Amino acid sequence: MGSVDKETWKRLFQSMSDEELVDMVGIWGLQVKGFRTIHADNIRMARKVAIVEALKFKNLKLISTLYLKAREKLGRGEGTSLESLKQAYEEGDSFHMIVGPLFASGKDEEVEKAEQLFRLLEEGHLVKAEGDKPEALEVREPKGQEEKQEKKQEKKQEKNDQKNQKLQKRILQLEEQYTALKKDYKQERNQWTKEKARWQQELGEERARTEHIIQESVRSQTEKDALIEEIAELKSERAHLHAQLLQARTMKEVAPAIERMDEPASILTERQDSMRVALVGDPKNRITDQSVHPVLDVMEPLVALEHDFSEYDEVWLLEYLLPPLMKKKIVKKVGSKSRSFATFALLKNELETGTQQ
Numbered sequence: 334m335g336s337v338d339k340e341t342w343k344r345l346f347q348s349m350s351d352e353e354l355v356d357m358v359g360i361w362g363l364q365v366k367g368f369r370t371i372h373a374d375n376i377r378m379a380r381k382v383a384i385v386e387a388l389k390f391k392n393l394k395l396i397s398t399l400y401l402k403a404r405e406k407l408g409r410g411e412g413t414s415l416e417s418l419k420q421a422y423e424e425g426d427s428f429h430m431i432v433g434p435l436f437a438s439g440k441d442e443e444v445e446k447a448e449q450l451f452r453l454l455e456e457g458h459l460v461k462a463e464g465d466k467p468e469a470l471e472v473r474e475p476k477g478q479e480e481k482q483e484k485k486q487e488k489k490q491e492k493n494d495q496k497n498q499k500l501q502k503r504i505l506q507l508e509e510q511y512t513a514l515k516k517d518y519k520q521e522r523n524q525w526t527k528e529k530a531r532w533q534q535e536l537g538e539e540r541a542r543t544e545h546i547i548q549e550s551v552r553s554q555t556e557k558d559a560l561i562e563e564i565a566e567l568k569s570e571r572a573h574l575h576a577q578l579l580q581a582r583t584m585k586e587v588a589p590a591i592e593r594m595d596e597p598a599s600i601l602t603e604r605q606d607s608m609r610v611a612l613v614g615d616p617k618n619r620i621t622d623q624s625v626h627p628v629l630d631v632m633e634p635l636v637a638l639e640h641d642f643s644e645y646d647e648v649w650l651l652e653y654l655l656p657p658l659m660k661k662k663i664v665k666k667v668g669s670k671s672r673s674f675a676t677f678a679l680l681k682n683e684l685e686t687g688t689q690q
Contacts, residue, residue, distance in 0.1 A: 346384045351376045397437035404434035570656035613637040614651030
């Protein structure tokens with residue numbers, strides 16, 4: 334809209350007749366607040382509101398575009414002289430259809446022509462041709478003069494008839510151009526509506542895809558975190574089992590059994606009367622095999638997982654030989670029966686204390 338402000342546009346809209354404003358409101362597709370449609374019966378009441386609606390930015394942009402298209406159809410491009418524009422008005426063109434495109438161009442030279450036309454109109458120097466004004470009463474002249482005057486009058490009438498025919502032709506042209514412009518605008522408006530609906534549909538689909546991707550990402554991250562935790566536990570358990578396997582390979586596994594065969598009968602009787610304890614994790618040490626107070630039954634972790642421990646008074650867990658996950662499962666199973674030893678030294682101290690008793 335260039336350098337033309339709203340007040341200038343307002344002056345143009347106010348210059349329209351009621352009939353012209355009704356037509357243009359329909360062409361521009363304005364929704365006038367408080368009125369379902371604008372027509373000849375309500376235009377006087379709706380006039381001010383309709384002009385206010387036309388002055389809104391989005392509507393002015395559309396109006397400017399339509400004015401420029403109208404100028405192309407009328408064949409009045411940039412640079413049309415002021416005299417040509419005056420002649421177009423005198424021959425029947427609507428004032429706003431001449432001035433509107435000048436304002437819409439936004440160019441200083443065109444806007445200046447529009448301002449000059451406004452001044453001419455306001456000063457009364459710009460009027461539509463409506464035939465010559467009636468002449469004053471003439472003094473009756475001789476017959477020869479009378480015939481001469483009649484011929485002159487006939488020529489003037491012929492000239493007026495030609496001008497009227499030209500004006501009628503011009504009116505028909507303008508009506509055809511107006512109809513074509515209205516049709517073009519309707520087609521463009523339908524195209525804009527379809528384009529808007531298409532973009533809205535694509536936007537909705539894109540939003541749905543984005544939300545699905547976010548949900549999948551959150552779910553995948555949760556599964557990934559769970560797998561990482563499970564893998565860490567399995568690695569820890571494997572390390573402990575590997576350590577047990579290496580320890581078992583380096584020691585004589587039959588020695589404790591042989592030593593128990595040589596125990597005196599008194600020790601066996603004493604074992605039978607002592608508290609029974611399940612020791613989960615084999616330290617491979619004589620002190621556990623010879624323990625009487627309490628009597629220790631050594632179990633490998635994998636065996637302990639399947640045992641119910643109902644025949645034992647307590648269950649002792651060697652933490653340094655147990656994977657954390659296994660320890661957790663066994664403690665959950667035996668409850669208050671469980672005791673844990675972080676090192677062999679702590680176990681040894683407990684056994685020596687019990688032996689002294």
